[in-house]
Amino acid sequence: MTKIEVNGAVLAYDEVGAGSPVVLLHAGIADRRMWREQVDALATRHRVIVPDLRGYGESELPPAPFTHHDDVVGLLDALDLPRAALVGCSFGGRVAVDTALAHPERVSALALIGAAISGHEWSEETEQLWDDLVGEVDPEDFVASAAGEVRFWVVGPSRQPADVDPELIRFAEEMDQRALAAELALSAVEIGELDPPAIERLGELGMPVLVGAGADDLADIRRLADRIAAETPQAVRLPDVPDAAHLAPLEQPHPINAALLNFLP
Template sequence: MSKIDVNDAMLAYDEAGSGSPVVLIHAGIADRRMWRGQLPALATRHRVIVPDLRGYGESELPPSPFAHHDDVIGLLDALGVARAALVGCSFGGKVAMDTALAYPDRVSALALFGAPVSGTEWSEETEQLWDELVGEADPEDFAATAAGEVRFWVVGPTRRPEDVDPELIRFADEMDRRALAAELALSAVEVSELDPPAIDRLGELAMPVLVGTGADDLADLRRLADRIAAEAPQGVRLPDVPDAAHLLPLERPEPVNAALLDFLP
């Protein structure tokens, strides 16, 4: 692990390999450790950079206003990278997409797994499912909230907990507890969003775009993946990966790695 000053915040990151640069951006319920299955595989061909977003994992959270997509470019600047492919899962996919729209000349390709899109809202179906599985947990009760969020995201709406690798559930729960503490701290800081948001700008994604989801992820996200791939001029939709939910790269690294090695420039 290394740390580097990015826009007046010390961001933690891992780095391995050489070749064309690739940045892996973690989910909002996780940290950079979720890419443990991708880092060694991609490093055989690429310079792979895996940061903790500001406030998450081992990265700092100064009180000054910021935008996650500005931090991604700040990280590239600090590491002397002119252009990179961005790979994002979940919230990390949203950050990656926003970065590609805000700084199109800096992004060579975009790969998105289970990615929401800025400017969209969840369906009533998803809201009801959230109420059933997570409910109104005390935001400072990280254990109870993490248990509900792991049930919602990592197990997914179409599986039972006993259908899922218990080590995956344990690791996801550990990461999510840390992420919940990060989100609580982030709520006290001004975080800028992309303006205008991405949902009506998908046609501006001129770079190659790869989009994938787990077959057991939320229907909202599978529909969004269809839309991104259809509207991005060079969009490619991967078939849904069976027996996988929201943290697809962590749960099923082999098909994700194969797709990425085939796709990345």
């Protein structure tokens, strides 16, 4: 692990390999450790950079306004990288897309797995699903909240916890407890948003885009992947990854790694 100052904050990141640069951006329920199955595989061909987003994991959170997408470009600047491919899962996908729209000259390609998109609104179906699967949880109880979020996102609506590797559930809950603490701290800081949001601007993405999702992820996420693929000029839609929900890179690394190695420039 290395630390580097980016836009007034010290960010933690890992770096492995040599070749064309690739930045892996983690989900909001996780931190950079969610990419542990991708790093060595991608490092056979790429310079792989895996940061904790500001406030998450081991990265700092100064009490100053910022934007995550500007931090990504600040990281590229600090590492003297003119351009890089961005790979994002969930919230990391949202950050990747926002970066590509705000700074298109800095992004050579996008790979989006179970990506969120700024400006996208969740369906009533998803809100009802949360009530059915999780219900009300004390937001200050990080253990209970993480267990609920992992049930919702990592297990997914079409499976039972017994269907999922217990080590994956344990690791996801541990990451999410830290992420929940990060989100609480982030709620006290002014975070800039892309304006207009990305959901209205997918047609502006001029770089190659790979779009995928887990077959057991939320229907909203899979529909959003379809929309990204349909509205982005150079998009390729992967078939949904079997036996995987929202953290597909962690749960099913082999098909994800193969797809990334085939796609990344």
